[in-house]
Amino acid sequence: MTKKVDGLSLSKSKFIKGLQCHKALYLHIHRPELAGVVTAERQAIYDSGSEVGEVARALFPGGVLVPYEGLSHGEQTAMTRQEIEKGTEVIYEAAFIYDGVFVKVDILRRGTGGWEIYEVKSSASMKDVYFPDAAVQYYVLGGSGLGVSRAFLVHINNGYVRRGAIEPLKLFTVNDVTADVEGWQDTVREEVTRQRAMLAGSEPVIDIGPHCSSPYECDFMDHCWKHIPEGSVFDIKGSSALPFKLFSQGIVRLQDVPFTFLSPRQQMQVDAALKQDVYVSKGAVREFLDTLWYPLYFLDFETFMTAIPMYDGTRPYQQVPYQYSLHWQDDEDGPLHHSEFLAGPDMDPREALMERLAGDIPDEGCVLAYNAGFEIGVLQRLSEWFPSQMRKVGNIVANTRDLADPFRRRDVYHWQFGGSYSLKAVLPALVPEMSYKNLEVQNGSMAMDAYFRMCGTADGEERESLRAAMLEYCRMDTLAMVRLLEVLKNM
Ligand code: SF4
Structure with a gap:
């Protein structure tokens, strides 16, 4: 009406x-x-x-x-x-x-x-x-x-x-x-x-198109896109224009896509999806594993960024770390240890975090992060803010390896990755018993939101509950890396 x-x-x-x-x-x-x-x-x-x-x-x-x-x-x-x-x-x-x-x-x-x-x-x-x-x-x-x-x-x-x-x-x-x-x-x-x-007048007839997310993400995507089936051309990664090009020619389902339209990486994605296949290059995985050593530390930071910089020495939209999780093993068959840091409310988290981290990771440790460029960027900013820690941080950076590399290079590719190598895509495919779905905090944005809510509330119970949810989420990120490494080793 x-x-x-x-x-x-x-x-x-x-x-x-x-x-x-x-x-x-x-x-x-x-x-x-x-x-x-x-x-x-x-x-x-x-x-x-x-x-x-x-x-x-x-x-x-x-x-x-x-x-x-x-x-x-x-x-x-x-x-x-x-x-x-x-x-x-x-x-x-x-x-x-x-x-x-x-x-x-x-x-x-x-x-x-x-x-x-x-x-x-x-x-x-x-x-x-x-x-x-x-x-x-x-x-x-x-x-x-x-x-x-x-x-x-x-x-x-x-x-x-x-x-x-x-x-x-x-x-x-x-x-x-x-x-x-x-x-x-x-x-x-x-x-x-x-x-x-x-x-x-009456509702205009307008089909979906690039205008649905450009220049802004439309509020009505769920409504207008509900006729697009699972396993569609919109799952193809690596080109924002290609899915709409195919869609405009009436090609919607992955099985109808002519491979001549696709790059080699896209062909691999579509072929794997259609055959529900898994590719493993064992030699490449072995090469990656050979770059690691023990003691081995699995590191993940949580950061926030604000348009208005909150602390001296920070810039607008700069990532400021307020939390990390660290799992480690002293040797390959040794027990798994864990350490974590989460800043309290109403404090500049940087210095306390830097000190704890410097104490937690020894000079000889190999550090593993997922999409390590992010962790390395955070570490470099920490050394700019605290020049006295420059040597220590430089050492951690030099010893850091990226667990996303084998997935980014597609040394390992599982059809359920859906063309992505993000931890959230890789983990459920390779370690199905681990899931973020039941966590109160399920991604970095929610963690940042929880952190600001924790800082903003005077209710002690709410504060503790938010704190527990944030710790659980960050711990899950590093535990996920531990399990993924085990999967790679078993390959
Ligand atoms: S999702 Fe939004 S932009 Fe796209 S067709 Fe529907 S109303 Fe228009």
Whole structure:
């Protein structure tokens, strides 16, 4: 059933959604219950965006905030008008309505030649995809009769290193995009008309395509993609364009894919999937095993990253370790030992973690990590933060080997890997009795979310429960490596 749409149904975010796919906008308005659940990862991005927006206000301090919560659109636009008439120089979250489109401007500033729009993005670089965000605001403010002179996009400068209090002028990069958003004005006007007409009609017929995840992951993937069977062309790894190329030719199932379309790695993936086959290059596995020695340490870090650096010496979006798990064996047939570190709440975790790690791994130990480039990157940053540990860390890095190598090279390939060599793909295929599915924390994003929740809660019981879940997850990562190595040895 089509819901009646009033004249104020569009907003900046709805316009952007419609620009990506009319069907997504239609479903958002008329069938919101079909949207997928918001993942912890996605929620973290939203939260980070809000925090960055608030910090960016310090670029132009002393402004007046027009709140969203508790006020209708009409009340917000009225309050904005009052502030403008009063002579207010800077307004945060200024609200305007024109042509049925409601927008909030992150920062509106009275410049010398007219009003200036500042649209704040939490990303670390400028992207063309941001132009429509600023363009629709420019359109609405201009149409409302406000004299807008310039439009700016503000994003995080990831070269900034925190020293003491945050310095907004260094943390943010401000780009004048006036010419770009002016170039967008005709498109915005026409697209607003198209979207309003579309919303008043029946659900648009739009097939799935690259637009489902570009520029943003659509909320309605579960709904629109439900007709795609398991074992489809969308499982083929190594090319984002190929699956849609095949799909557009009516090829959906893996068994219908002509091998001439596929690279040798893709042929191996599809062939293994169809035959439910396992490939092992025993010589290559033996060569890999020969690069390891005892005592052997299995290491895994958990890290967080924030747009606004939290500690001195850190940069925006830098991975900061707060936890590790370490299993080890002194010799091949010896017992398995375990050590772990998880920072307490409200502390800079780096120094305590570095000290524990330096004590846990001896100079002569061989270190095994899965996708070791990540662990090596964390170790290198630790040595930059703590130069006195440079020799120790350099030694650990030199002794580190990558357990993902045999799977990345496909010395071992199991049809259930699905073209991936991630631990989450490899483990259930080779060690089916081990699974992350029953854990409260099942991946790195959930671990980061749990860490921040642990830091944010005053409830001791909740804190302990989150702590236990994080320890269990990280321990599972290194235990998984132990078991995978056993599988490789048995091959
Ligand atoms: S999943 Fe794709 S086709 Fe469906 S609404 Fe979203 S973008 Fe449009």
